[in-house]
Amino acid sequence: MTEVRSYHGQPVLKEPIWTWEIPCYFFSGGLAGASAGLAYLVELRGNKVLGRRAWAISMAGVIASPALLISDLGRPARFLNMLRMFKPTSPMSVGSWILTASGATTSLSAINAWTGLFPTSAKVAKPAAALLGLPLSSYTAALVANTAIPVWHESHRTLPFMFASGAALSAAAAAVATTPPDHAAQARRLALIAALCEGASNEVMRKALGDQAQPYKTGLASHLGDLSRGCAVTGTALLARRGSRSRAAAALAGGLLLAAALGRRWSVFKAGVQGASSPEHVIAPQRQRVDRGEARGAARRQANVSTPEHELASPATSPSA
């Protein structure tokens, strides 16, 4: 990276003020969303054993998620202000509505799957929960991409795919961990597909970021990324070899894959925090854009009016000022 000038090494951006609840929510929201989709589809194919568990997992996710989000607010009592308006320019606003609708439909679906109550409403609620679960799994990537932090913003085309595959991975993992292996073939297939897509989308994102992937290579973001990859590889291998026969192996593999999904979200979160606090990470790409003539930049040295050379008094130094 080229040497950049900065103001006493001071960061240009502010670090996100979000605390541990937010990476946990990225995980729990994805888990809830993809689980709802999985539950609906396996029920369609008549796999009630897996379907009931996936609905329960999804419901746990949609209950934990708002609790995490509200606890992170600076003024938790004002959480309802999130629904004061609907703003497409704010993924957080859109996401609040998605999560609210998801919460209602998923809870109804899960109650129906376990007790048989509300059969008529559930006919609408189940496909709605499944559909809402899809954007619930990917919008959080749009949320972090829609910031000024380069490592987040510049990955806005790839990050949603990583979050969506991570959501699928966690839903599949939770399902195989809680379902008897005889009924979990569909979840095992999903786990393998998702693990592959998650790893691949991570590689593609890093490649596309180029120099701006630097925050992923240092500190906690790097360690968590390595840990996540390790868990994903071990979990996938264990699931593929023993998952269809041993309940214990399936549970362990599921646990490892859940850890992989959580670790990856945390790594993305930390990379953003680390990126914001580095003046080089923020200034270097901007300076390069301007120097290479790719962007005009915000500064200009040519005056748009010509000033006669003899007219030298300034507003501050002229005698009348």
Next chain:
Amino acid sequence: MKLETHSWPSSYGEEAKPRMGFFTDTSVCIGCKACEVACKEWNQIPMSIQGFTGRSYDNTIDLGANTWRHVAFVEQKLPIDARENGGNLVQTAERAQALDAGLQTYQEGPDGFRWLMASDVCKHCTDAACLEVCPTGALFRTEFGTVVVQEDVCNGCGYCVPACPFGVLDQREEDGRVWKCTLCYDRLKDDKEPACAQACPTNSIQFGELDELRERAEHRLGQLQGAGQEKAQLYLADDDDGISGAGAFFLLLDDPEVYGLPPDPHDTVHDIGAIWGAAAAAAAALGAALAVAVFGGRK
């Protein structure tokens, strides 16, 4: 219309006022910090962390929830000084002529050493990412075209904090909400100028109607360039930068990053179409992957 934002003046109709702003001419800043003090006093901002940073005279550090004006101090050797750095006689003569004519920047001493001093503030962007990402609508555009946080609406979600390309907004910890410069919205409504501008003894902070301030700034840039200040530059004074221009813009004597300002800031929301497009495509791909897993083999 020039200077127009998404919601100003359109949403105010008859009640729209001229777009007001700051022109901060850093070439005449003397680093007195009267702006910082006046701002704190008028807006009743809590005390900031106290200490000694060792960074020239800057112990304020940065803009934040409890600092809405921040004076930056940079110590430099002049690169075009004829005596030491191989500058030519023409440059030296131009400099002498400028000084004789009373055109000077206060920072330059006779020993080739200079202080850059600049009073930083919220930019009140034309395309303000903080306002666009705020989910509660706490951040809004006033009738003066400025950007203000409504403290009775903000719930401290923190989205504006990493969205701001200048790192202006921050959370007040004991309070939970975010705070920033209001361009003295209360004073503007009473036809008074903001506290910092009124306190500034050298007129480095100039307050007024934005189009008029821009004209004044062009004039001043022409003077400084004409006097040999080759690195003098206007920052955020045009409509075609990454935030479509600012309500608070600057005249700097060196590149923006030297003052802690980003050289090519962008409103992230300009890319919202691509961002939503990718999120929608990823959601669709998730649906497809679920279908393949569920229907593509034995039950």
